[in-house]
Amino acid sequence: MEKTIQNIRFLGLDMIDGAKSGHPGIVLGAAPILYSLYQYHLTSDPKNPDWFNRDRFFLSAGHGSALLYAVLHLAGYDLPLDELKRFRQLGSMTPGHPEYGHTPGVEATTGPLGQGLGMAVGNAIAECHLRHHFNRPGFPVIDHYTYVLCGDGDLQEGVALEALSLAGHLGLERLIIIHDSNDIQLDGPTKNAVSEDLRMKMESMGYYYQLVRDANNVLEVSIAIESAKQVNKPAFIEIKSIIGQGSAKQGTSSVHGSPLGPDETRRLKEEAGFETTLYHVDNVAVADFEKRFGNRGKKAFSKWNKLLKKYHDAYPELHAELENIINRNCGVDIADLYALDPIGHKEATRKTVGKFLPLLSEKIPALMGGSADLASSTNVKGNDGNFSKETPLGRNINFGVREHAMGAIVNGMTLHHLKAFGSGFFVFSDYMKPPIRLAAIMK
Ligand SMILES: Cc1ncc(C[n+]2csc(CCOP(=O)(O)OP(=O)(O)O)c2C)c(N)n1
Ligand SMILES: [Mg+2]
Structure with missing residues (x-):
């Protein structure tokens, strides 16, 4: 030693x-x-x-x-x-x-x-x-x-x-x-x-x-x-x-x-x-x-691979979902979503986002995130309720007014293959510049 x-x-x-x-x-x-x-x-x-x-x-x-x-x-x-x-x-x-x-x-x-x-x-x-x-x-x-x-x-x-x-x-x-x-x-x-x-x-x-x-x-x-x-x-x-x-x-x-x-x-x-x-x-x-x-x-590693094979047999659908996440495959063709709401209307983008996010979240289990205390304004909320110790299946994160950490946390979730997102007003993205820079340079 x-x-x-x-x-x-x-x-x-x-x-x-x-x-x-x-x-x-x-x-x-x-x-x-x-x-x-x-x-x-x-x-x-x-x-x-x-x-x-x-x-x-x-x-x-x-x-x-x-x-x-x-x-x-x-x-x-x-x-x-x-x-x-x-x-x-x-x-x-x-x-x-x-x-x-x-x-x-x-x-x-x-x-x-x-x-x-x-x-x-x-x-x-x-x-x-x-x-x-x-x-x-x-x-x-x-x-x-x-x-x-x-x-x-x-x-x-x-x-x-x-x-x-x-x-x-x-x-x-x-x-x-x-x-x-x-x-x-x-x-x-x-x-x-x-x-x-x-x-x-x-x-x-x-x-x-x-x-x-x-x-x-x-x-x-x-x-x-x-x-x-x-x-x-x-x-x-x-x-x-x-x-x-x-x-x-x-x-x-x-x-x-x-x-x-x-x-x-x-x-x-x-x-x-x-x-x-x-x-x-x-x-x-x-x-x-x-x-x-x-x-x-x-x-x-070898024990886990054996477990995964059995998981495949016992829970084929969950296994397929997990494989998608492991392979960073979001499982949705975004082009299909255009049909739901044609481009060219005059609706405020936050309204459109508010409509689309729940639809996307239903199709993409890896989609998880929230807002820095601005969900009521930006309409950016994760599905399935709040993520908490008691409700870990919730996909909405209440980041609180913590924009800087929100950026870093979204990066960490993304590194774990989630399709993570965070929101706030554009002007406050200045608070997030360091994690945005890191996100841009991480391959
Ligand atoms: C945001 C940021 N500010 C400044 C630096 C420059 N810097 C690198 S290490 C360091 C000191 C850190 O002290 P500590 O964490 O106690 O490390 P130790 O000297 O014990 O190795 C500083 C100021 C940095 N890397 N990142
Ligand atoms: Mg030190």
């Missing part, structure tokens, strides 16, 4: 030194957290990264890309070592911040802080709705978890507060937020900018809050994740870590975003008794990941 964590850290440092840019602080501080998550909990098959019922992991602290790429490589994803050597180079599979559709195992494009949290909430909403819609006794075809790693900066963003507040209100279970709490951000200690009581804040929003005092205690991190999985509300795990742990500038903002340089990296490797060759991948680390993460994912 120790060797594997070292390997994650040193691959990350080598990548950052090679690119002469990147963020070593989170690599050194949070490596054991990701180790614990991937090895003991995250269930996903690296050989089938698009498996629909995989657990999702969102790296909201997108500046930790080198950490994620190192883990993905060691965990057996199709991310060759040569691509790690091309970190931050044009055209490589390892851009400076993770990009969806570009690197296997990357679930969303992140980097603008806070967006990953919002998308994870959308993802968990989609999972919850689909779980209740599709599962039948003995057929848990949808039952995965949504994990997020966020930093101090993520939590300072307005979009995070909006999204976390809504997720708490909805009582979303199977959403597990892991906070790399190192009390340091880019410009200095977090205490220069924030002084709220995080436990009280999270608990008041409806979260199951836990504190882990040392990120290096992999077992304790794992136990916290395990108990987070058991509760029927969203979970928040604050994990104390030391930014840039082991480096000369550990515990300071200087190590947040400046490469250590080859000399210091070499020194750290020597101190740890680790092979000093650049980009060294230890067989022990590969075997370690294979034994736990790899095997667990492979077995779960």
Whole structure:
């Protein structure tokens, strides 16, 4: 285990030194957290990264890309070592911040802080709705978890507060937020900018809050994740870590975003008794990941496929519906709908939308969304009543006046193959610009 964590850290440092840019602080501080998550909990098959019922992991602290790429490589994803050597180079599979559709195992494009949290909430909403819609006794075809790693900066963003507040209100279970709490951000200690009581804040929003005092205690991190999985509300795990742990500038903002340089990296490797060759991948680390993460994912994937075959026989119609969602096939030819209402009339568009949306919703089970407290004006409402903890089959989301999170949540639902929508007045779309930009660049 120790060797594997070292390997994650040193691959990350080598990548950052090679690119002469990147963020070593989170690599050194949070490596054991990701180790614990991937090895003991995250269930996903690296050989089938698009498996629909995989657990999702969102790296909201997108500046930790080198950490994620190192883990993905060691965990057996199709991310060759040569691509790690091309970190931050044009055209490589390892851009400076993770990009969806570009690197296997990357679930969303992140980097603008806070967006990953919002998308994870959308993802968990989609999972919850689909779980209740599709599962039948003995057929848990949808039952995965949504994990997020966020930093101090993520939590300072307005979009995070909006999204976390809504997720708490909805009582979303199977959403597990892991906070790399190192009390340091880019410009200095977090205490220069924030002084709220995080436990009280999270608990008041409806979260199951836990504190882990040392990120290096992999077992304790794992136990916290395990108990987070058991509760029927969203979970928040604050994990104390030391930014840039082991480096000369550990515990300071200087190590947040400046490469250590080859000399210091070499020194750290020597101190740890680790092979000093650049980009060294230890067989022990590969075997370690294979034994736990790899095997667990492979077995779960094959078990799920068998389950799906039986589901096909027991519930052919639901199965066909699920297949449509998996294949992002909306199951409707939009051209057929034109016949219902010829183009060219003078009706206000919101009136037309209000007429069409229910019709479309009947035909497209994946259509789900709502408004930022403006449904009464825009006529944009999801079918089947409100989505809530008690009524998870409802397809109308009351986003509240939270436009920014609405954009991020719609992105997260879309990443889970729903045809998600949100509405408000056009002028307020300014509040949604960052998620709209991300939606545009996610392939
Ligand atoms: C919206 C947004 N604003 C600013 C940044 C630039 N930025 C990247 S990381 C960071 C500091 C984040 O601090 P923290 O989350 O605590 O990360 P750590 O320093 O602990 O790695 C900042 C300001 C960003 N990526 N996104
Ligand atoms: Mg921090």
